[in-house]
Amino acid sequence: MKAFVVDTYKKKGALRLADMPDPRMGPDDVLVRIRATAINLLDSKVRDGEFKLFLPYRPPFVLGHDLAGTVLRVGANVRRFKPGDEVYGRPRDHRVGTFAELIAVDAADLALKPERLSMEEAASIPLVGLTAWQALVEVGKVKPGQKVFIQAGSGGVGTFAIQLAKHLGATVATTTSAANAELVKSLGADVVIDYRTQDFEQLLSGYDLVLNSQDAGTLAKSLNVLKPGGKLISISGPPDVAFAKSLGLNVLLRFVMRMLSRGILNKARGRGVDYSFLFMRADGRQLAEIARLIDAGAIRPVVDKVFPFAQTAEALAYVETGRTKGKVVVTLA
Structure with missing residues (x-):
């Protein structure tokens, strides 16, 4: 082949x-x-x-x-x-x-x-759909009426996650460029922030969940838009010990990941929110659920x-x- x-x-x-x-x-x-x-x-x-x-x-x-x-x-x-x-x-x-x-x-x-x-x-x-599903449904357990902030709304994960969060009944905020604002609005975004001219940290507060896909600076700022008890789920790192255990990694690598995530975990605890790293896994049953949503017209x-x-x-x-x-x-x- x-x-x-x-x-x-x-x-x-x-x-x-x-x-x-x-x-x-x-x-x-x-x-x-x-x-x-x-x-x-x-x-x-x-x-x-x-x-x-x-x-x-x-x-x-x-x-x-x-x-x-x-x-x-x-x-x-x-x-x-x-x-x-x-x-x-x-x-x-x-x-x-x-x-x-x-x-x-x-x-x-x-x-x-x-x-x-x-x-x-x-x-x-598949990859973006499973990432969004596992973040919002499996880990985040998003419920109707909650507020969800999805970064990079015009990207692969973002375009899917906005639609899924809206289907779950959430109010959705996202970041994108001005050129892509209409796209993310058409997908269901309620609050659209131009990352080039606006600072989401100054505009958002009281959110139940943040799906982080950006750099360490954005990750740290994301803590400040969450309410106590909120969840910060990152698909861009840093990896944590739970992730290391899920892969069956050795003690040394577990220690390395503990050190990598220690800073953000301490900051999250100080604000009374939960941090977790998500590395999406394959799951055909979840893809079958996603296919049903797509065929029903809920997600495109x-x-x-x-x-x-x-x-x-x-x-x-x-x-x-x-x-x-x-x-x-x-x-x-």
Whole structure:
């Protein structure tokens, strides 16, 4: 099969189009012919080696975390899918590789594709949809009437999270540029802050939840918009001990993460709020719930650009500019 591979961990390193062996299947696996994939900043960070201490891949490895495609074959233990099914998913860590023509995925990581979406639209959903779901539903437990602040509302996670928070009944504030204000309003944002000219810390207060996706300075400021008992959930770090334990990391790495998160945890305790780091995990059951919301019209995909498979490297470079609206997709049609 054709695939884009990482030959060595390197910042801004090139992707190479290569002939790779077809995937090996286990009894719990589904072999999928990929019709579309999506680009995430996570792909850049994995390629750059930012996560190799706790999420190592042995080069050369295939990059890519989102897929939509057609089932070709199922393992002996698989009952939920059959050949010909149209599916979408985010393969679990250590088994990624969607910048390819084929992939073997654990059946538990897949769901039937939302019926109303094209393959390209469906491929834009899994990683950002699961991130938003796990932050707002699983960890945040957002309830009607609560106030939620979602940073970077025009980005991949932001465009999905705004819609999900509104579906859950929350009042939603977000940051974006003036050029993208109408986009985030169309997704349901009630309060739109131009991050170039306005300071959210001065404009927001009494919020129940903040979904942080920005730098350390923004993380610290986010504490000040939360009410006592509020929740600060960060998808951009720093990682905490709970995250280290969930990965089964050794004592040394747990200590490192304790030190990395000590400052923000102390500040959070001082303000009577809860801090947690979220590193999204694969979950086909949650994707099935998300598909139902999409098919009901509660959430729509936001796709900025679609690149052909041959231009996967260019698509990754475009995402790295930080100027995308929603998701960037690669099609293998």
